Amino acid sequence: MLLATLLGCLLLGIVNANIIASRSVANINQVFIACSGNATFDFGAGIPITQKYVLTVASLIRGFNNWNVGYGSSQIARLTYIQSSNGFIHPNYEATNENHNIGVLVLDTLLPASLITSLSFPQFDVSIPRVYQEGTIVGFGITEATDKPSPSPSWKSVYPSVVSDDSCQKQFQNVNLISTFCAHDSHSESKKVCEGDRGSALAISHRGVWVLAGLTSTVSKTCAQNEITSFVRVETYVPWIKSVTGLL
Incomplete structure (x- = not known):
């Protein structure tokens, strides 16, 4: 099996x-x-x-x-x-x-x-991502806090938006904002970034180019609605x- x-x-x-x-x-x-x-x-x-x-x-x-x-x-x-x-x-x-x-x-x-x-590395004249930019994650992570620690049978999509550095620091007090940013999908019916999603690529469309903006770093083990997710800032x-x- x-x-x-x-x-x-x-x-x-x-x-x-x-x-x-x-x-x-x-x-x-x-x-x-x-x-x-x-x-x-x-x-x-x-x-x-x-x-x-x-x-x-x-x-x-x-x-x-x-x-x-x-x-x-x-x-x-x-x-x-x-x-x-x-x-x-x-x-x-x-x-x-x-x-x-x-x-x-x-x-x-x-x-x-x-x-x-097919994603491009972020090498622009502005830092990527910017606050409020919406990204896309797809992966085989678990979908609910009650799931066993095993992959989902098929991939799921999540659409988080980048939040401010202040919001990021409130949840991750020791975060290095030079190398990390945070994002969150607050829609009540959206799937959440959960355990098993670490390392998933966050893709963002910027000026007509799809960019590898981040890698999912710290995730919720409870798939909590109010928890944001930290991402490695690939640009760095x-x-x-x-x-x-x-x-x-």
Whole structure:
């Protein structure tokens, strides 16, 4: 059974997922990460940036030692798998407060070229994202606080809007606002960013370009309506990402 297999360490994914058919034409080749090592288990997400490298959060790399990569479907039971056995985390990563929470998984086998993200790195004359910009997340995270700690059988979409730095600091007192921003979808009927969504890419449309603005960093374990989510500000780390992946 697939869910039993996930008690090992899996990295699952979506290929060419049209994340908001009615609101966008962006294609995000999102991946979902579930991993184990040293008698621990966790899961989250990431995004392929080359055929060999997957961008994700450091908290899904540190403490684990093996990952399998699944791709090819928006349904978890139809994924195809390859392996990863190595990764990098940012040298300034602080596990206590999740500052600089970014890392790169190195795949043992190349992904199909069609899986590489169509999102652009944020390299504009203004900082991305800006307050009140709406973004899109898609992933296999749990959908309710009562769910077991296992992936959703199919991907879901969330549409949070960026909140002010003051609001971010109220919930995450030790947040580094240079490298982190926060967002929240306050609509009562919206899905929430929950456990299992860490590492999910936040895509934002800016001046006609779909941008990889953030990676989901600190999430709610209760899927609470009033809780905001913190995100790694990808813009801060573009030079580091390029240096470790050879994209210079």
